[in-house]
Amino acid sequence: MNFTKMQGLGNDFIVLFGEKTLPADAASFAVRYCDRHFGIGADGVVYLLPSEKADYMMRIINSDGTEAEQCGNAIRCAAKYIYDNGLIDASRKNLVIETIGAGPQPVRLTIESGVVRAVQVDMGEPVLNGLRVPTTIDAEPVTDYPVDVDGQQFRITAVSMGNPHCVIFTDDAVNTDLYAYGPKLEHHPFFPRRINVEFVTVKRRDYAEMRVWERGAGPTLACGTGACATLVAGVLNGKMDRQAIVSLKGGDLQIEWNEADNHVYMTGPAEVVFKGTI
Numbered sequence: 001m002n003f004t005k006m007q008g009l010g011n012d013f014i015v016l017f018g019e020k021t022l023p024a025d026a027a028s029f030a031v032r033y034c035d036r037h038f039g040i041g042a043d044g045v046v047y048l049l050p051s052e053k054a055d056y057m058m059r060i061i062n063s064d065g066t067e068a069e070q071c072g073n074a075i076r077c078a079a080k081y082i083y084d085n086g087l088i089d090a091s092r093k094n095l096v097i098e099t100i101g102a103g104p105q106p107v108r109l110t111i112e113s114g115v116v117r118a119v120q121v122d123m124g125e126p127v128l129n130g131l132r133v134p135t136t137i138d139a140e141p142v143t144d145y146p147v148d149v150d151g152q153q154f155r156i157t158a159v160s161m162g163n164p165h166c167v168i169f170t171d172d173a174v175n176t177d178l179y180a181y182g183p184k185l186e187h188h189p190f191f192p193r194r195i196n197v198e199f200v201t202v203k204r205r206d207y208a209e210m211r212v213w214e215r216g217a218g219p220t221l222a223c224g225t226g227a228c229a230t231l232v233a234g235v236l237n238g239k240m241d242r243q244a245i246v247s248l249k250g251g252d253l254q255i256e257w258n259e260a261d262n263h264v265y266m267t268g269p270a271e272v273v274f275k276g277t278i
Contacts, residue, residue, distance in 0.1 A: 004081060005040060005273040008073030010221025010250025012273065013060075014040055015081050017048045027065035033278070034063035040276070043217045046074050048081065054096035054104040055088060062216030069101020070162030072224015072253075076119040076270040079107045083116055084272070090114075102162025120267040123225070126232045126257070127160035134164060136190050143236050149184045157233035161225040161264065164195045164215075167233035173201040173211045182213025198226045202234060206244045221250030228264045231255040 004015045014033060023029065026047065033039035044062045051057035058078045060068040068074075075097055082088055088095055093111060098104045102124050110118040130137035135158050137145060142158035147166075156166040166185065170176060176199040185197045197213040210230050212223040227246035234240025235257055243256045254267040 001278045002275070003040065003278060004275050005042065006046075006077040006081065006270060007250075007273055008076045008222060008224065008268060008270045009248055009253070011071075011073035011223065012042045013044050013046045013074050013077055014042045015046045015048065015077060017081070017085070017087075019047055019049060021049060022047055022059050026059075026061050026067075030061040030063060031065045040278075043214070043220050044068065044071070044074065046071075046078055048078055048087075051098040051104075054098040056082060056095075057098040059100065062214075064216045066216040067100075068163055068216060070099045070225055072121060072123065072161070072226075072228060072266050073222055073268070073270075074224075075099065075105060075107065075121050076224065076268060079109060079119045079121075080116045080270040080272075083109055083111075099162060116270065118267055119270055120265060121224070123161055123228050123264040123266050125262045126229070126264055128158075128232075128236075130158055133158045133160040133195075134192055135166075135195075136192065141236055143233070147185070147188060147190060149181055149188065152181070154181070154185070157236060158195075159229040159232045161228045161232075163225055164191065164193060165198060165226055165229035166191070166195050167198045167200055167230055169233075169237065169239065170199050170201060173199040173209050176211055178211060178213045178219045182219065186213060186215050196223065196226055196229075198223070198230050198233075200230050200234070202239045205239070205241045207247065208234060208240060208244060209247045211249060222248040222253070224253060224266050224268065227253045227255050228266055231257055232264065
């Protein structure tokens with residue numbers, strides 16, 4: 001089996017192409033080969049599959065074997081893989097990739113001298129209804145809502161970008177101990193399907209620092225959907241403008257929440273790390 005190791009701002013994936021459907025052993029495969037000591041090493045496995053609604057379908061299996069509904073960094077990697085491997089006509093700069101959580105998503109490639117330099121993804125409209133995110137909180141939107149963990153109170157804003165997020169504004173996101181509270185928030189009873197957790201410090205209205213605990217993967221260097229959720233939460237709480245840079249440990253993403261169509265647009269890089277055979 002051939003694979004390509006790819007990364008988007010350090011959020012890394014094992015990309016596989018050629019299957020017709022998601023394999024029955026996808027969960028055990030991800031657990032085995034995402035291991036950074038005994039496997040290839042990755043935050044998840046990306047399967048590129050046929051789609052009846054788009055150019056291709058993307059399915060993402062986290063390193064713990066669970067499936068993610070959507071992943072912003074993975075979809076950029078998927079788009080670059082599709083272009084680099086001639087799976088669409090070389091003259092095309094626009095394609096559509098289907099996800100199970102957010103449906104078909106339009107993607108635009110920035111190509112220079114035949115090389116994909118950046119990928120912009122139309123991430124669709126954010127879901128702000130608390131029950132649909134999902135949380136157990138019947139409100140829309142869920143902003144600045146108190147959640148207690150081991151005697152400490154966090155104020156969360158809940159957003160779904162095809163997958164669930166809770167955004168927490170703090171004075172020092174960069175030095176937040178993700179291991180102390182990330183897993184407890186991920187598994188908190190307020191979140192029936194668990195949740196991705198973003199700690200955010202707004203430096204300017206057009207710039208914020210974010211660190212993430214990803215559901216099913218733990219701390220990662222970047223999270224594209226998390227960056228989108230961060231901007232939406234920043235706007236909802238009056239802290240950020242509708243266009244901003246969200247700075248993650250692995251690098252920066254440009255995020256826009258367009259007022260005209262209510263869609264969130266994410267722009268960032270994707271790169272091949274290496275190729276191999278299992």
